[in-house]
Amino acid sequence: MKSFIPPQRTLMGPGPSDVSPRVLEALGRPTIGHLDPAFIGMMEEMKGLLQYAFATQNELTFPVSAPGSAGMETCFVNLVEPGDKVIVCQNGVFGGRMKENVERCGATAVMVEDEWGAVVDPQKVEEALKANPDAKIVAFVHAETSTGAQSDAKTLVELAHQHDCLTIVDAVTSLGGSPLKVDEWGIDAIYSGTQKCLSAPPGLSPVSFSERAAEVVKNRKTRVQSWFLDLSLVMGYWGGGGKRAYHHTAPINNLYGLHEALLILHEEGLENAWARHQHHHQALKAGLEALGMSFVVKEGDRLPQLNAVTIPEGVDDAEVRSILLNDYNLEIGAGLGNLAGKVWRIGLMGHASNPANIEYCLKSLDEVLSKMNAPITSGVAVPAAKAVLDGAAQAS
Amino acid sequence: MKSFIPPQRTLMGPGPSDVSPRVLEALGRPTIGHLDPAFIGMMEEMKGLLQYAFATQNELTFPVSAPGSAGMETCFVNLVEPGDKVIVCQNGVFGGRMKENVERCGATAVMVEDEWGAVVDPQKVEEALKANPDAKIVAFVHAETSTGAQSDAKTLVELAHQHDCLTIVDAVTSLGGSPLKVDEWGIDAIYSGTQKCLSAPPGLSPVSFSERAAEVVKNRKTRVQSWFLDLSLVMGYWGGGGKRAYHHTAPINNLYGLHEALLILHEEGLENAWARHQHHHQALKAGLEALGMSFVVKEGDRLPQLNAVTIPEGVDDAEVRSILLNDYNLEIGAGLGNLAGKVWRIGLMGHASNPANIEYCLKSLDEVLSKMNAPITSGVAVPAAKAVLDGAAQAS
Numbered sequence: 198m199k200s201f202i203p204p205q206r207t208l209m210g211p212g213p214s215d216v217s218p219r220v221l222e223a224l225g226r227p228t229i230g231h232l233d234p235a236f237i238g239m240m241e242e243m244k245g246l247l248q249y250a251f252a253t254q255n256e257l258t259f260p261v262s263a264p265g266s267a268g269m270e271t272c273f274v275n276l277v278e279p280g281d282k283v284i285v286c287q288n289g290v291f292g293g294r295m296k297e298n299v300e301r302c303g304a305t306a307v308m309v310e311d312e313w314g315a316v317v318d319p320q321k322v323e324e325a326l327k328a329n330p331d332a333k334i335v336a337f338v339h340a341e342t343s344t345g346a347q348s349d350a351k352t353l354v355e356l357a358h359q360h361d362c363l364t365i366v367d368a369v370t371s372l373g374g375s376p377l378k379v380d381e382w383g384i385d386a387i388y389s390g391t392q393k394c395l396s397a398p399p400g401l402s403p404v405s406f407s408e409r410a411a412e413v414v415k416n417r418k419t420r421v422q423s424w425f426l427d428l429s430l431v432m433g434y435w436g437g438g439g440k441r442a443y444h445h446t447a448p449i450n451n452l453y454g455l456h457e458a459l460l461i462l463h464e465e466g467l468e469n470a471w472a473r474h475q476h477h478h479q480a481l482k483a484g485l486e487a488l489g490m491s492f493v494v495k496e497g498d499r500l501p502q503l504n505a506v507t508i509p510e511g512v513d514d515a516e517v518r519s520i521l522l523n524d525y526n527l528e529i530g531a532g533l534g535n536l537a538g539k540v541w542r543i544g545l546m547g548h549a550s551n552p553a554n555i556e557y558c559l560k561s562l563d564e565v566l567s568k569m570n571a572p573i574t575s576g577v578a579v580p581a582a583k584a585v586l587d588g589a590a591q592a593s
Numbered sequence: 594m595k596s597f598i599p600p601q602r603t604l605m606g607p608g609p610s611d612v613s614p615r616v617l618e619a620l621g622r623p624t625i626g627h628l629d630p631a632f633i634g635m636m637e638e639m640k641g642l643l644q645y646a647f648a649t650q651n652e653l654t655f656p657v658s659a660p661g662s663a664g665m666e667t668c669f670v671n672l673v674e675p676g677d678k679v680i681v682c683q684n685g686v687f688g689g690r691m692k693e694n695v696e697r698c699g700a701t702a703v704m705v706e707d708e709w710g711a712v713v714d715p716q717k718v719e720e721a722l723k724a725n726p727d728a729k730i731v732a733f734v735h736a737e738t739s740t741g742a743q744s745d746a747k748t749l750v751e752l753a754h755q756h757d758c759l760t761i762v763d764a765v766t767s768l769g770g771s772p773l774k775v776d777e778w779g780i781d782a783i784y785s786g787t788q789k790c791l792s793a794p795p796g797l798s799p800v801s802f803s804e805r806a807a808e809v810v811k812n813r814k815t816r817v818q819s820w821f822l823d824l825s826l827v828m829g830y831w832g833g834g835g836k837r838a839y840h841h842t843a844p845i846n847n848l849y850g851l852h853e854a855l856l857i858l859h860e861e862g863l864e865n866a867w868a869r870h871q872h873h874h875q876a877l878k879a880g881l882e883a884l885g886m887s888f889v890v891k892e893g894d895r896l897p898q899l900n901a902v903t904i905p906e907g908v909d910d911a912e913v914r915s916i917l918l919n920d921y922n923l924e925i926g927a928g929l930g931n932l933a934g935k936v937w938r939i940g941l942m943g944h945a946s947n948p949a950n951i952e953y954c955l956k957s958l959d960e961v962l963s964k965m966n967a968p969i970t971s972g973v974a975v976p977a978a979k980a981v982l983d984g985a986a987q988a989s
Contacts, residue, residue, distance in 0.1 A: 198638055198641075198642070198856060198859065199856075200615070200619065200852075200853055200856060201619070201622075201635045201638070201849055201852050201853070202622065203622050203623055203624075203625045203631060203632070203635075203849070204623075204625065204631055205623050206623065206625050206626070206629065208624065208625070208626060210626060212842065213624050213625075213626060213627070213842065213845060215624070216623070216624040216846075219596070221621040221622070221623065221624070221846075222621060223596065223597070224620040224621045224846055225617040225618060225620045225621035226597075226598065226599050226617070227599055227600075227601050227602065227612070227617065228599075228604065228609050228611070228612040228617070228788075228794050229599045229600065229602050229604070229609075229924075230602065230604060230606060230609060230924045231609070231795070233599075233600075233602065233918070233924065234918075235599060235600055236599070239597045239599075242594055242597070245594075246594070262659055262660055262663075262796065263658055263659035263660075263663060263821070263844075264658055264659075264841045264842050264843070264844065265841070265842065266820065266821045266840075266841035266842075267658075267659060267663075267821045267841075269820075269821075270819065270820060270821045294820065297820045298820055300816075301816060301817070301818050301819065301820055302818075390842070392624075392842055392845075398624050398844065398845050398846040398847070399627070399842040399843065399844050399845055400658065400796060400843075400844025400845075400846070400847050420696075420697060421697070422697050422698075422818050422819075423666065423697065423818075423819060424662065424666060424690065424693045424694055424697055425659070425662045425663045425665075425666045443929070444662075445660045445661070445662035445663075446608065446609065446660050446661065446662075446786065446788055446795040447660070447795065447796075448659075448660065448794065448795050448796025448844070448847065449609060449788075449794050449795055449796075450612075450617075450620055450794040450796070450847070450850070451794070451796050451844065451846070451847055453597055453599070454846070456596075456597050457596055457597070460594060460595075460596060463594065522629065522630075528625075528626050528629065533839070
């Protein structure tokens with residue numbers, strides 16, 4: 198058996214996205230102790246950087262020591278108690294995971310369902326709120342990674358607050374990639390991932406809780422069912438101030454990587470990063486549409502960082518992805534759940550959202566699909582994308 | 594704000610331990626997808642390497658995507674159901690954490706208490722088993738990191754099985770450092786950490802479940818309370834065979850590091866690694882005793898990789914550790930819980946268990962304690978350790 202030397206891929210799936218060489222370098226720096234004052238200084242900086250990324254002043258802002266799914270679970274197990282009622286909006290895979298979380302907390306999930314590919318319908322949410330005056334929380338996915346739909350978080354939070362509900366928001370794919378304003382929108386609890394638009398490796402889940410949410414946690418009647426994710430304990434370590442008490446051993450080197458990734462975002466500027474993702478999405482979209490492919494999500498509701506497009510007729514999903522991976526070292530994403538086999542998910546996330554990737558992806562797709570005699574228009578995708586990238590699209 | 598450049602420490606606390614440059618290099622390799630066939634090939638190798646480290650053929654052997662505490666929680670939430678009775682042995686901090694886990698599963702913990710620093714007393718466990726014929730599980734810590742005591746896992750498992758109980762064993766600090774034979778001893782569920790004798794960074798928790806334990810999980814009456822840690826779901830990804838289904842996004846780069854760390858263990862050989870830890874422990878012990886320090890745990894019950902010694906009288910715990918850290922870049926561990934302020938915990942784990950570290954630690958302690966006029970014998974520690982390292986101790 199030998200050391201594992203991974204191939205050098207271009208990661209344009211639903212995450213992980215390409216990781217910047219700066220972040221990879223940070224990961225390999227010498228491990229130090231989780232209670233080392235030097236490490237604790239880094240944690241303080243990380244808190245500030247995460248507050249910047251989330252656009253929040255929330256004190257309770259830190260990375261959970263596990264991937265995004267554990268961030269989701271952190272929000273639910275801390276805010277939900279047995280017997281509670283939670284309105285869960287589902288318009289893709291991750292709303293279903295929220296339901297699982299609610300039920301495993303011994304609570305009831307009232308489902309508000311929308312088509313996969315549609316956004317969460319505020320009107321349906323309002324009806325559910327009216328029909329369930331005892332609901333405590335509204336939970337929804339801001340950026341549904343399984344379809345590429347971006348719901349109107351601001352409106353949904355407003356509605357929830359009008360009915361005296363807290364909100365839990367999945368921002369795994371939106372953080373750092375499209376507008377997200379935790380304080381301005383009044384989001385109560387939010388979780389994200391590191392391997393999407395932050396372009397750090399997977400393994401950590403940034404979360405943030407409003408004061409109101411923190412109060413609810415503080416006033417629980419029952420103990421949090423997870424020891425590992427219990428905020429009252431975790432905050433002894435991440436809570437800031439002078440003393441940091443040992444709770445669990447933090448994933449030191451992964452945190453080096455996240456620190457560097459957040460620093461890169463800070464250097465670029467949050468609004469610039471959002472604009473870059475939007476601009477590159479327009480270019481990729483022009484190319485994909487020139488090929489003849491269509492989007493799952495309707496215009497205006499799309500995430501710039503996650504482009505779900507329908508697979509051309511007669512084309513074998515797995516075969517194309519396999520050729521792209523093996524012959525082009527290019528990863529694009531398969532469909533999940535209801536959309537398995539029907540769509541591809543092309544990510545333009547963080548460090549991976551750049552002109553070279555757009556051209557490479559379009560050129561590769563064009564070549565592979567042409568060889569398979571797929572019903573596409575060959576030779577026009579890259580020029581169409583380039584026109585947008587060069588800013589010429591507007592003039593034409 | 595700038596990139597975080599950690600200082601280069603010598604890590605001789607209770608973990609994280611010094612990470613090998615080979616492992617650090619592996620961490621920084623390019624991120625690839627969690628469903629990439631190349632990654633899945635690595636996962637297969639990792640399973641084999643973990644089975645080797647645990648000395649088991651258990652199919653259900655994989656690293657949980659979070660630190661050791663989450664490995665503990667994985668064992669408890671999957672095996673324990675509401676209303677169950679679990680015998681929990683406590684002889685330090687981590688038995689207390691097991692109790693927390695049991696109670697948060699809605700089960701009852703029957704505590705078997707031993708002094709901090711003592712091993713788990715099999716006789717007390719037998720009494721508890723006789724008094725609680727309805728107990729389902731016996732849980733204990735093999736290597737208690739808070740005290741350095743090593744309990745007799747083989748005997749405790751035999752007792753549990755005689756009374757038809759399953760066993761959950763904490764091997765966070767023993768894996769790779771001292772004899773641990775999962776199959777030979779019949780352990781049913783075991784969890785460990787990566788940042789101790791495997792000398793990988795923290796963030797993953799290797800676990801292994803016997804067929805009998807897997808059956809119990811399969812036949813649960815209630816759903817596992819954690820979605821993230823639910824084995825029936827996680828195994829869709831880690832279960833092996835052809836198809837790997839997405840459950841959560843694995844911490845890719847951390848897994849590169851663990852693969853390399855396990856490879857290093859495999860190259861050295863498990864029994865050689867155990868012998869090395871034991872040999873170096875003898876050398877450190879000779880040095881510490883020459884200084885005039887005494888062990889918390891009685892001879893014969895000590896973990897070679899975690900040396901808990903009483904702080905000399907009149908010496909300020911925090912001040913010494915702070916001087917060692919700041920002036921010597923040397924981290925040793927503080928006491929936890931009942932032992933806070935009373936002991937130091939000096940780790941000799943994995944890559945950090947080497948002659949240079951032993952000499953450096955003894956020399957540094959000698960210098961700092963001498964300056965503080967502590968009641969120690971100066972100038973003899975390093976020669977005493979060297980005598981053991983050179984194999985001369987036996988002859989003298």
